[in-house]
Amino acid sequence: MEDEVGVETPSTTRRRGLVAVPLPPPARWRPPAPAPPAPALCAALAAAGASLRLGEPLGRHTSFRIGGPADVFVEVASVSELAGVLRACAEHGAAVFFLGGGTNLLVSDRGARGVVVKLGRAFDFIEWQLAGETPRLRVGAAVPFKRLVLRTVAQGLAGLEFGEGIPGTIGGGLLMNAGAFGGEIGRTVDAIEAVTERGDRVVLPRERLGFAYRRLELPMRAVVTAVQLRLERGEPAALRARLLAAKARRDRMQPRGHPNAGSIFKNPPGAPAGELLEAVGLKGARLGNAMVSMRHANFIVNLGGARASDVKALMDLATRVVRQRLGVELEPEVRLVGEW
Numbered sequence: 001m002e003d004e005v006g007v008e009t010p011s012t013t014r015r016r017g018l019v020a021v022p023l024p025p026p027a028r029w030r031p032p033a034p035a036p037p038a039p040a041l042c043a044a045l046a047a048a049g050a051s052l053r054l055g056e057p058l059g060r061h062t063s064f065r066i067g068g069p070a071d072v073f074v075e076v077a078s079v080s081e082l083a084g085v086l087r088a089c090a091e092h093g094a095a096v097f098f099l100g101g102g103t104n105l106l107v108s109d110r111g112a113r114g115v116v117v118k119l120g121r122a123f124d125f126i127e128w129q130l131a132g133e134t135p136r137l138r139v140g141a142a143v144p145f146k147r148l149v150l151r152t153v154a155q156g157l158a159g160l161e162f163g164e165g166i167p168g169t170i171g172g173g174l175l176m177n178a179g180a181f182g183g184e185i186g187r188t189v190d191a192i193e194a195v196t197e198r199g200d201r202v203v204l205p206r207e208r209l210g211f212a213y214r215r216l217e218l219p220m221r222a223v224v225t226a227v228q229l230r231l232e233r234g235e236p237a238a239l240r241a242r243l244l245a246a247k248a249r250r251d252r253m254q255p256r257g258h259p260n261a262g263s264i265f266k267n268p269p270g271a272p273a274g275e276l277l278e279a280v281g282l283k284g285a286r287l288g289n290a291m292v293s294m295r296h297a298n299f300i301v302n303l304g305g306a307r308a309s310d311v312k313a314l315m316d317l318a319t320r321v322v323r324q325r326l327g328v329e330l331e332p333e334v335r336l337v338g339e340w
C-alpha cells in the first residue's frame, strides 16, 4: 500500500502504528550549482538591453519558497526589450520560461535551464476607459490580480469580485484562467496583447483564445504583456458584499502561515479534489518538510526548507492513492517547472 512507504499521516499512523521517518535537517541540503550559460547567449541578451542574473534562486520568486537556480534570469523593462530578449533566445536555441508571480509553480530543486523571463514595472499599469456604455480596461500583465480586483470594485465595476485573494499577476492569471467561487477571469477578456517567441508583437482577439478550466490555449507560444477587459457597472455596496463573502470563504477554507502554491490538483468532475484527498486519509501526510495541509487536503504546505522533490513525491503518492482507492484520475493544477 502506498501509505506504507514511510509517509507519515495521522490516520495511517493511528491505523497501522507506522512510525514517522526521521527527517534530515533542511540546512544540510544545498541546491546544485546552475549550468554556465553560453557566453554568446549572454552577449545577445545584453545587446537586447537586458540585465542578467546568473544562477538566480527561483525559490525567491515562488509563493512555495521552493526552487533551484535559473541558468539566466532576466527582468525586462519594456516591450521592445522583451522582444529583443525573446529573439535572442530563439536565435540561440535557448529554452525560455515566462514567470509571473510564481504562485502556481513547483520549481525543481535543480532549477530551470535556459532563460527565465519576468516582466518589470513597466508592465504594471491600469488604463481606464469608463466614459462609454461598457466600461473597458487595459491592464498590464504584471499588475497584481488582487490589486486589480480591489481597484475595479472601488470603481463600481462588476466581473472580477470572485478574484479576491487570488495572488499572482494578471499575466499568470490569464494563462491559468484563474477563478474561484464560480467566476473566471477569461469571461471578462476582449483581447490579449503579447510578444511571440520570435519577438513579434501581436494582439489576439477573444475568438483566438481558448479559455478552459484553469487553462488558456494561445494560438502560439507568447508572453502576455497586457489584456483588454470588458466589465459591467455594478452597485458598489453589492460588489463590496460579494468581495467580503469571497474573503470570508477563503479565510475559512485555506491554510495560513506556511508557503504554498494554492490548489495542487484541479477539481475532477464530480467532487472537489480536496474532498477526495481527505477521504483517502492524506490530510497531514508528510515527506521531509512538505505536508498535506490539515486545513485543506488540496494544499501542500512548506513547513520550512521543503524540497521540490518532497512535494512532487507527495503529489505522486496522492495521485496513486486516489486512483487506486477511488478510481479517479487527479490532474495537477500547479505547474511543474525545470528539470525533474
Ligand SMILES: Cc1cc2nc3c(=O)[nH]c(=O)nc-3n(C[C@H](O)[C@H](O)[C@H](O)COP(=O)(O)OP(=O)(O)OC[C@H]3O[C@@H](n4cnc5c(N)ncnc54)[C@H](O)[C@@H]3O)c2cc1C
Residues within 6 Å of the ligand: 063, 097, 098, 099, 100, 101, 102, 103, 104, 105, 119, 141, 145, 165, 166, 167, 168, 169, 170, 171, 172, 173, 174, 175, 176, 177, 178, 179, 180, 222, 223, 224, 225, 254, 260, 261, 262, 263, 335
Ligand atoms: C494561497 C493561494 C491561493 C490561490 N487561490 C487561487 C484561486 O482561488 N483560484 C485560482 O485560479 N488560483 C489560485 N491560486 C493559484 C495562482 O495564484 C493562480 O493560478 C495565479 O493566477 C497564477 O498567477 P502567477 O502570476 O503567479 O503565475 P505563475 O505561477 O508565475 O505562472 C503560471 C503559468 O502562467 C505562465 N505565465 C505567467 N505569466 C505569464 C505571462 N505574462 N505570459 C505568458 N505566460 C505567463 C507561466 O509560464 C506558468 O505556466 C492560488 C495560489 C495561492 C498561493
